Amino acid sequence: GAVVSQHPSRVICKSGTSVKIECRSLDFQATTMFWYRQFPKKSLMLMATSNEGSKATYEQGVEKDKFLINHASLTLSTLTVTSAHPEDSSFYICSARILAGVPDTQYFGPGTRLTVL
Amino acid sequence: GENVEQHPSTLSVQEGDSAVIKCTYSDSASNYFPWYKQELGKRPQLIIDIRSNVGEKKDQRIAVTLNKTAKHFSLHITETQPEDSAVYFCAAPMGSQGNLIFGKGTKLSVKP
Numbered sequence: 001g002a003v004v005s006q007h008p009s010r011v012i013c014k015s016g017t018s019v020k021i022e023c024r025s026l027d028f029q030a031t032t033m034f035w036y037r038q039f040p041k042k043s044l045m046l047m048a049t050s051n052e053g054s055k056a057t058y059e060q061g062v063e064k065d066k067f068l069i070n071h072a073s074l075t076l077s078t079l080t081v082t083s084a085h086p087e088d089s090s091f092y093i094c095s096a097r098i099l100a101g102v103p104d105t106q107y108f109g110p111g112t113r114l115t116v117l
Numbered sequence: 118g119e120n121v122e123q124h125p126s127t128l129s130v131q132e133g134d135s136a137v138i139k140c141t142y143s144d145s146a147s148n149y150f151p152w153y154k155q156e157l158g159k160r161p162q163l164i165i166d167i168r169s170n171v172g173e174k175k176d177q178r179i180a181v182t183l184n185k186t187a188k189h190f191s192l193h194i195t196e197t198q199p200e201d202s203a204v205y206f207c208a209a210p211m212g213s214q215g216n217l218i219f220g221k222g223t224k225l226s227v228k229p
Binding site: 034041042043044046049093097104105106107108109110111 | 149151153158159160161162163166206210215216217218219220221222224
């Protein structure tokens with residue numbers, strides 16, 4: 001149990017375009033989903049916290065107009081990188097926290113590698 | 118806010134030896150401490166976690182110890198195997214939402 005999927009796994013786009021990444025909890029409901037960014041050989045940097053039905057909470061230094069987050073249901077959150085630039089190239093990983101049971105356990109998606117040309 | 122420090126950043130051991138990774142945290146209200154293992158290009162996988170009402174938890178070759186007074190917790194891997202080679206992250210929750218703040222990671226290499 002506690003499976004999180006992420007789509008797409010890999011995307012290459014041109015500078016200036018927007019890219020949408022989906023994060024789904026497959027076998028549980030997630031009140032809260034998280035979006036992380038990970039640079040090569042670095043730790044996970046929390047970008048934002050997404051609560052179902054409410055606005056996302058962004059970490060300091062993360063532009064909310066650039067990284068649009070929507071958490072429309074208890075099983076789906078989306079991250080849209082708007083007007084992507086080469087510096088946005090990174091590994092983006094989502095995680096989901098189970099609604100019931102252990103409240104703080106987070107399960108991660110497989111990640112999306114974004115390359116902006 | 119929460120600050121999580123993790124040491125060492127790299128650790129190399131011989132197969133069969135033990136490996137210990139340590140983390141400290143700053144928020145005394147933190148009550149949940151997970152450890153994740155991340156292989157290259159893959160997602161972090163939860164390997165063990167501990168809550169503040171216990172001082173130690175074991176799962177086969179993996180154990181975690183917690184010292185709430187000193188605000189540190191450690192991951193212990195015994196009888197290491199080459200497949201244990203990966204980057205390990207500790208984490209501690211921050212704030213009312215319990216968002217996890219991750220340590221910088223430890224790259225463990227187990228040499229056969």
